[in-house]
Amino acid sequence: MKKALAVAVAVALTATACGSEEKDxxxxxxxxxxxxxxxxxxxxELDPANAVLGATNTVLAFAYDTLVHSDADGKIVSGLAEKWQAQADKVTFTLRKGVTCADKSPVTPQTVADSMNxxxxxxxxxxxxxxxxxxxxxxxxxxAAGTVTLATKDPNPFLLxxxxxxxxxxxxxxKDRSVLKTKTSGSGPYPLFESVANDHYVFKAREDYAWGADGAKYEPSMPAVVDLKVVKDESTAANMITTGGLNGAQFTGADRKRVEAVPGIRKGSAPDGIGEFFFHQGEGRAAADPAVRKALVxxxxxNELRTIASGGNGEAAxxxxxxxxDPCRGDSVTGNLPQSDPAAAATALDGAGWQAGTDGARAKDGKPLKLRIAYQTSAGPGVQAGMEYVAQKWKxxxxxxxxxxxxxxxxxxxxxxNGDWDMAWxxxxxxxxxxxxxxxxxxxPDAQGSNFAHIANTTYDDLAAAAAKQVGAAGCGQWTNAEAALVKNVDVVPxxxxxxxxxxxxxMVEVIGGVVxxxxIRMLKN
Structure with a gap:
């Protein structure tokens, strides 16, 4: 789990959740x-077993299917499975009949079981x-029943x-996973036809495809060919979509306004993860004291930090x-974070023993209050400006x-x-x-775990454990309360x-769950 987040947090956890298109x-x-x-x-590498990067999942979504899908509102709809029954420790899926792999072999319950095992x-x-x-x-x-059952040793509320x-x-x-390094082997609507690493990935349609999300089938208005081009610079992508070199792209930075103004552009909006920060609460760290964390926030x-970090393109988390x-969408944040009050923050730090010297710098027992603020340079100029704002306020x-x-x-x-940080975005x-x-x-991490901020919140632990015994949305109230306990204690600052x-x-195109x-997709006449 730690490995996956380490990769994803660096590269892909700012992928879109769902997208909507303006419609004529x-x-x-x-x-x-x-x-x-x-x-x-x-x-x-294209093996789905290791698909944690946003770009990888976008590529694989064309060539592979999932048992079920989510629509933009979070409702679970059919995929390879046409029916399902979820319990606390297992889910039984009834598969569609007539599904075939790209090589025309049948997709049976045993096929699915082998893939999952x-x-x-x-x-x-x-x-x-x-x-x-x-x-x-x-x-x-x-x-005989046409089913595959996924069972867990412990209750798993969101296995479905x-x-x-x-x-x-x-x-x-x-049969041979080694072929998946450069090829695809799935039942999806667009098998991979050609690829050149760091350049492009071309897919060709299966016109017999009839088992997509919520029963979607191949339609003549869908493309016959999909060409995913590796474009690492948003400005380059903006130029390409302006001149007709692209039919679509996603934008987070300054180029989005330029793209929005291009004649003929269809505009959709998609959430882009959660921008939040954590304090290192390890032994000997100043932020291990909740009074210090609350004062710093x-x-x-x-509200100002939100605008800066998102370039004005965000809403409150x-x-x-x-x-x-995203099945549990209750509000665990509003009213639970300290309100902005710099004077009260200074008083709180005084009370926590961090006194200001004649030069204004704070120290406790001769130790200066010094914090390393970590962030990704790939997060863009908005996040960098946001961290500069934080540093200015704390100074x-x-x-x-x-x-x-x-x-x-x-x-x-x-x-x-390394753990060489005190606050991390x-x-x-x-x-x-x-x-x-x-x-x-x-x-x-020092004990082979994934709790990188060294959070120890027993209220969260207890509520999360209770929520985990419920199936799906039945536990959402407890999950929301568990999150609220973290926010109130400033263990996480969304x-x-x-x-x-x-x-x-x-x-026309829709992005759901981070991928196209x-x-x-529908092609439009000029």
């Missing part, structure tokens, strides 16, 4: 065209194990929802998950700060290996409350839910 009254569709879309990074076997070291696949999960096929993001491998790739205007299906409070911006890999090492974009538990409780622009030209939904 009567759009005129073109038939069997080519759809070109920008992905911001090369997907790397590969992921749950520790010897295969699947990155998804412990994140979307619970440790100890087993899959059992019943060919987790399956919206687990791709099923079939055919050749199920009280010195800030979080109200809970800690953001990606579809006025008498806190010495050091801004440490670093590239993705080094940033992840700082969180999970972490762009989390998870979909289920259960995915947060290992990062917000339990052992820290600031902003930024948005991305999903822009398209000559096509292939069956949503």
């Amino acid at each position: 009254d009567a759009p005129q569709f073109a038939e069997r065209g080519t759809f070109t879309y920008a992905i911001p990074a090369d997907p790397g 590969y992921l749950s076997d520790p010897k295969n070291k699947a990155t998804l194990l412990g994140v979307l696949i619970p440790a100890g999960m087993s899959a059992t096929a019943d060919e 929802e987790s399956m919206t993001a687990v791709y099923v491998v079939c055919g050749e790739g199920l 009280q010195s800030l205007d979080l 109200t809970h800690l998950t953001s990606l579809a299906p 006025a409070l008498g806190v010495e700060t050091e801004l440490v911006g670093s590239a993705d890999a080094k940033y992840s090492d700082s969180l999970f290996k 972490v762009p989390l974009g998870l979909s289920l409350p259960t995915q947060l538990v290992g990062y917000l409780s339990g052992p820290g 600031v902003v839910r930024p948005t991305q622009l999903v822009a398209s030209k000559g096509a 939904r292939p069956t949503s």
